[in-house]
Structure formats: C-alpha cells, structure tokens
Amino acid sequence: MDFNFTEEQLMIQSAAKDFAQRELLEGVTERDDKAIFPAEQIKKLAELGFLGMMVDPKYDGGGMDAVSYVLAMEEISKIDSAAAVVMSVNNSLVCWGLETYGTEAQKEKFLKPLARGEKIGAYLLSEPEAGSDATSQRTTAEDKGDYYLLNGTKNWITNANCASTYLVIAQTNPEKKHKGINVLIVDKNSPGISLGPHENKMGMRSSDTHSVMFTDVKVPKENRIGEDGFGFTFAMKTLEGGRIGIASQALGIASGAFERAVKYSKERKAFGTEISNHQVIAFKLADMAVKIENARNLCLKAAWLKDQHLPYGTASAMAKKYAADIAMEVTTEAVQIHGGYGYVKEYHVERLMREAKLTQIYEGTSEIQNIIISRAVLKD
C-alpha cells in the first residue's frame, strides 16, 4: 500500500492550486452574487488542459489519471465550485463517455476539440419529471431512418449555454423501457434547440444552468453512441465516474471551508485568547479534519480503482455520498466558527455552505447513492 503521490500528481495539484489562487479567487464572491459565468477563467483553465485532463493524448487530452483529477478538483473547488463543475462535467461525463464508447470518427470530430478545451460539453439526462428516476425519460429520439428526431425538455443542465456539444439521453423505443433509451451527440447550434432562463440558484450561482428544449431537432444517425438502446447503460456508466468528480468537488468545498475556519480561529480572540485555544472550537476543528480526511481517502480510493481498471461504481457512490454529506456538515461548522462574520459574504464560508448543499443533490442525490451502496452491500 502506498499513500505517496507521484511527482506528476503533486505537480498537477500545485498547478490547480496556483490557478485557483491566481485566477479564480478574485471576483468569486461577485460572480456568485450576480450569477456571472466565469467565462474568461474557464478559457484559461481550458488552455492549461484541465478540461480534458484524463483524455488519452492521442485524442489531444492530458493523459492524466483519476487520482490527479481528484487532487485538481479539490484545489479548484476550494475556491470556485462553479468553475470546478465545468471541469467535472466536461472531464468525467462528456469526454470520458465519448472516449470509452464513441467510434473513432466521433472521437476525431467531437472528443478532440473537447479534450483540447476549445469546446465545452454538456450532459443532458435530467428532465422536469425524471431526475433520480432516470428510466422515465420523456424526451424522445424518434428513429427516422438516417436521423433521429429529438423532442422534449431537459432540466438543470450544467454548461447548457457555454457548451457546444451536448450528449442527450432520450427514449427511442418506449415499449422497451430503459432498454429503448439512446444517447446522441447533438450540436448545440442545431435548429430547434432553445434554452430556458439562467436558473436563479441558491449556490453555485455563477455556474451556467438552464433547461433545454428540443423541438423537432434532427440528429444524424452517426451521432448515436453505441448500439441502439445503449443510452441507459451509457448514463449509468458515465455517472459512476461523474461521482468521483462531484465527490472531489464536495471534498474541496469542505477543505476550503476548513482552511478558512482554521485561519480565522487563530486570529479571532475571545475571552482573552485566540478562539482556537478554546476546546469547543479546537474539537470542532478536529472533527472536521477527520471527516475531510475520510472523504479524501474515499475519493482517492475510487479514483485509484478506476485507474487500475477495477470496478469502482460502489466506491464512487460511497465517496460521493460521504463527501457531499460531510461538506454540508463541515461548511455549516465553518460558518459557526466564524460567528457573525461567517454569515456575511466577505468571509466566503456562507457561499461554500450554499455550494455544499448542491453536492448532496446533483449527479445522484445522497439517497440515490444509498440505493447504489445498499444494493452492493446486500448482493449475495
């Protein structure tokens, strides 16, 4: 067993940390407040190769492992989760899905610009009435011979506006239920696509979230990923890896709040001494540290399994559930340690607390993770 990181992994961690401090920290509160998408920052993140960091270099990616991805996601998420979620969706859902299941022609045409960061991808699964229950897809992809005709609405779509390439999950054969679902690569500029307004969210307000409406959108047959009816399996497989990204994001939110709480507790004085000298605060910090360390180990374990090409679906569900749940606890405590200052925007921890809540909801709620984990535990 080896807990040491490689030189490359440490270099990536340090590059992500430097980038977050230098490019993301300034203006993060204002971007969140006014729901401004960090377009310029994402462009720079893309130029450094973070948006396609795990893609094979032969498809213009960074060729890094999932462990490096966890380290980078944590550092970016400590400062700006809205930027981190662009990275997570592009890497784990869109690029990984295309690289693993796409044809060579699809990889050449769609994956390469995504891996280079020239284009951004979005993953369209959730619907107004199909979130956790992903089998109930109402969006239809009617087979018209050489093309599919796409109709329906997708909800809560991250990167909906900034993305150029959509991966859309839609029902082709309703009688076959989830085995009738397909996944299609859709150009966002296709006629018949319209976006709803930017969602006015509680947290991650600067992330680019919209609903997307499809009205008679023609999608060429060659844009289907995998065999007919592969869409549901595709969704489940990509989400397994997506969970590592969001778990690492939750980890970063927690550790970011923790670092701020430690710093504040060493500066703020009460009853004649720094509040870190009061056991009530010191013990809170100890509990937070243990939770963060556990979450980090779960994230790294899931990533390590993925890197070893071993099954990682249960491990990533554990990481996602635990990291998201402790992110909520840790950020709430970080606000508490800051007292009144924690409740104002200047100290960042209230934003981190709002961001933490979303990690318990998106890419599979904590309850859905429990279903996945319990099924694995109860399996004979």
Next chain:
Amino acid sequence: MIKILVCISNVPDTTTKIKFANSNKTLDSVGTQWIINPWDELALTRAIELKEAAPAFVQSVTVAHVGMIDAEPTIRKALAMGADDAIRVNAIANDSYSVAMQLAEVIKNNSFDIILCGIESSDYNNSTVGGMLSEILEIPSVSSVSSITIENDKVQLKREIDGGFETISVASPFVAIAQKGIAKEPRIPSMRGIMTARTKTLQVVEGVQADALVEYVEFELPVAKSSCKKVDAENVKELINLLHNEAKVI
C-alpha cells in the same frame, strides 16, 4: 539562433515556517515544501515566452541547478513549465561562490548566449550569484533587468536606473540579472507540459572542486511582531507616550 540558460535555485516555499537545526547553523528541512526561487521562475517564464514569440531566433531554453537529487522535482517543474532541457550539477550549494563556480563550469562546457539569473534567492537573499558568474566567465552582466525583448533578431534589455529606465543591448554571451517586471507572473505548467516533462533530458554532471568562502556561524529568526495595542480615541496623550517610549518612532 540563440540559446538561453536560466539558473534556478531550489528554495523553501515562501509560506514555510522556518526552523533551524545543528545549533542554528542549518535549515531544518523536515516537512519543507520546495519550490523554484520565485525570481528565477519569473526569469524562466520570460525565457519561455521569448522562445514562443521568436521560435526561429531562440533555439532552446535550458535550466541549470546546483544541488542534489532531492531537487529534481523542482527541476522537472521547470521542464513542465516549458524549458527544453535541464542540467543538474551534482554538488551541494554551499554558498554563492561555490554555486557560481559550478554554474560557470556548465556554461564553459556548453554554449549559451543569454544567461538569466533571478535577482536574488528567497532563502539567503545574497543577490551575488549572477555578478560572480559574469566575473568568473569574464563576460558582461546586466543588473536589475526588468524587461527582455527581441526585435529583428536583436535582444534588448531594459533596466531600472535612478528615477527611470534605460534600454541597452549587450554583446553576447552575457548574464542578465532579472528583477520585478521581467514577466507578469510565473507560468503555471499545463497538463501537456507536466506530461512531457519526464521525457525531456535532465542531465546530471558532477561538480568541480569549488570550496565555499562563507561559513554560516548562526541563523536566527526575526523578533516576533508584538501584538497590536489599541488606544482609546480620546487618549492622545497615551498614544504619544507609547509611540515615544515603547515603539520609539517619535
């Protein structure tokens, strides 16, 4: 075509809590994170920018370091940032003179047109290696360089002088000692840079005999800052008393 050499030091991260060992004669490096000296990192960034801007004129950017194998992660970061190759002189960096002697040997055995050094290292702050290097090699040195540009295959250096700047060109080879302004901010290595760093050449050469001229007798930490004292707005007399008798500034 020109070749650029950037001399880099391996220094404790600027946020490191400094402690000493061996009766305060050496740094206690347990748990220390090591980084490229920030001034050298800026100089390297500028060298890489020059190569990118004028690839037909700048043939290569090499980094050189005097130190043991534990400095290799720092050297590889320089390669990840975009240096083409690296040379590590396998010798302990005892003092500025010994470092300059080792680097001079590297330069004698290769041909470089521009030798870039950061104005000082953030650990010992001696600001002497660049000057010594030019003296040992008997080549020009330009101090306080805040800008290097290449126009029509001509290298121009801008340096800070009293109350302003001067722009000069110097016969190569020369040593340029880079200060604030040389590059906007240090380059962050890209994924591609990190991936290719391991495939780039990191040549290790044995050091020459170069005894240190300096013996470090003792290091000590600066006096800890005393805590802030608040004086009531009405109590000007007390404020003046403290400034006069305690802070001794008036």
